[in-house]
Amino acid sequence: MVYRRTPRIQARMDSQRGQILDAALELLAERGYAGCSMAAVAAQAGIATGSVYRHFPGKAELIVELFRLVVTHEVAAVERAAEQPAEIPARIVAVVETFAGRALKAPRLAYALLAEPVDAPVEAERLVFRHAFRDVIARWVREGVRAGVLPAQDAEITAAAIVGATAEVLIGPLTTDNTDAVPELCTFTLRALGVPG
Structure with missing residues (x-):
């Protein structure tokens, strides 16, 4: 006979998984990837470390799922x-x-999310993250070319260059709390699109 979880047990498991992800997000935001160990996540969630492993085989799998959740929200915002x-x-x-x-x-x-050294599965997810932003920009570049408001160009290459430049520029301000880069990024974006300035 196959064991099946009751709806009550499944709800409790789902709730605990949510607690783990919330705790991991808090730690990632406070300490980064290096400070987001399975034991630290368990302590932050107020549960045993073994309970974290019941939901995720390891740190990389936990952070990959967390990246997916965060990226979904960030892509929706842009x-x-x-x-x-x-x-x-x-x-x-x-x-x-x-x-x-x-x-x-x-x-x-x-x-x-952008630059900290991470394990290979998380790095692969980081590329998915960048591609999601690239796709949002590429959609509008294609539309701009079709409408004749942007010069002919490869929408994906232009979008990838904008995302790459944005991520690269933000690495400095993110580590030094310098927000002066955003207006320059906007100017750069218009130039990269071929908008006369």
Whole structure:
């Protein structure tokens, strides 16, 4: 006979998994990837370390799931910013401003998501993260080219370059609390798009 969890036990397991993810997010935001051990997550969640391992085989798997959750929220935020009524170049700038602004509000978390040394599965998820932002920008670049407000260009390459430049520039401000880079990133984005300035 196969063991099946009752709805009550499943609800308790789901709740505990949520606690673990919340605790891991708090630690990632405070201490970064290096400070987010399974034992530290368990202590933050107020549960036994073995309970964390019951849900996640290891730190990398836990952080990969956490990255997915965070990225979903971040991509939704930049998509909402790009949907605001504006000319297409301004929509693309809104993506960069939103991405950078949100990163600067949680610099330790953003550094962990963008640049901190991590295990290979987390690094692979980081690429997914960057591609998700690239895709948002590429959509609007294609639309701008179709509408004739942007010069002909490869939308994915332009978008990847903008995301890469944004991430690279933010690494400095994220580690030094310097927010002066955002206006320069916006200017750079318009130039990269080929918008006359």
